[in-house]
Amino acid sequence: MKLARLGPFGAERPVVLDADGVARDLSALTADIDGVFLAGGGIRRVREAHEAGTLPVLADPPARVGAPVARPGKVVCIGLNYRAHAAESGAEPPAEPVVFMKASDTVVGPDDDVRIPRNSVKTDYEVELAVVIGRQARYLDRPEDAAACIAGYAISNDVSEREFQLERGGQWDKGKSCETFNPLGPWLVPASDVAVPALRLRSWVNGEARQDEVAGDMIFDVPHLIWYLSQFMVLHPGDVVNTGTPAGVAMGLPGQPYLRAGDVVELSIDGLGRQRQRFV
Numbered sequence: 310m311k312l313a314r315l316g317p318f319g320a321e322r323p324v325v326l327d328a329d330g331v332a333r334d335l336s337a338l339t340a341d342i343d344g345v346f347l348a349g350g351g352i353r354r355v356r357e358a359h360e361a362g363t364l365p366v367l368a369d370p371p372a373r374v375g376a377p378v379a380r381p382g383k384v385v386c387i388g389l390n391y392r393a394h395a396a397e398s399g400a401e402p403p404a405e406p407v408v409f410m411k412a413s414d415t416v417v418g419p420d421d422d423v424r425i426p427r428n429s430v431k432t433d434y435e436v437e438l439a440v441v442i443g444r445q446a447r448y449l450d451r452p453e454d455a456a457a458c459i460a461g462y463a464i465s466n467d468v469s470e471r472e473f474q475l476e477r478g479g480q481w482d483k484g485k486s487c488e489t490f491n492p493l494g495p496w497l498v499p500a501s502d503v504a505v506p507a508l509r510l511r512s513w514v515n516g517e518a519r520q521d522e523v524a525g526d527m528i529f530d531v532p533h534l535i536w537y538l539s540q541f542m543v544l545h546p547g548d549v550v551n552t553g554t555p556a557g558v559a560m561g562l563p564g565q566p567y568l569r570a571g572d573v574v575e576l577s578i579d580g581l582g583r584q585r586q587r588f589v
Contacts, residue, residue, distance in 0.1 A: 312324070380413070423574075495582040
């Protein structure tokens, strides 16, 4: 099952997509796909209605695809969670997850333009598996408890400005929270429909392959990450957790081919769809 939000920014409509891509309107079930919807059993209700064939086709669906989750309360990110990426970054594999935050208003649609910040010379791409929280996670006892708190998964591009991140006072958030720096989607796929370790993450810049690795290569897997984060902060329904990127980002490549205006970045994760952004 694929949940999505279609329409202009700030006025998206919630839909579920049939296997053939037909969009079915969820307006009778919910005003939006957000934390309230997820916490209130929204995915279960959509699945039941979809299987019963009671959801109407959305006439003239808008072309724009929005982020599949509206207004996340926070975006929590994990750094250096693939060994090869840690190596290309010049870092040792971490003993514990590296955690930083990203402003929630960086979240945009999967195909929206990404704005290169003023004075940027090191804007970079990062394909990541995003976890969407569906139930409060607070001081979980063990990683096995995390599954009950996960609503589903999506593709995230953790766009980064490396100079701001690493050379401007050591505060990662400055290089992570620029506007439009977190394209998300196109879909939210329920956790029950996703086998995480086998997911293949890939990225391309102007058609050239850059990243290609499976989620099973994470240093810290998804259950561990959600359990770990819950020891330090409360994760609420609708929050997004970006789980780290594989090797192949511009920072780790010869010549460091950072993004420039006009570049096109494409991302894909098996079963979760594909993104395409033009950098402007």
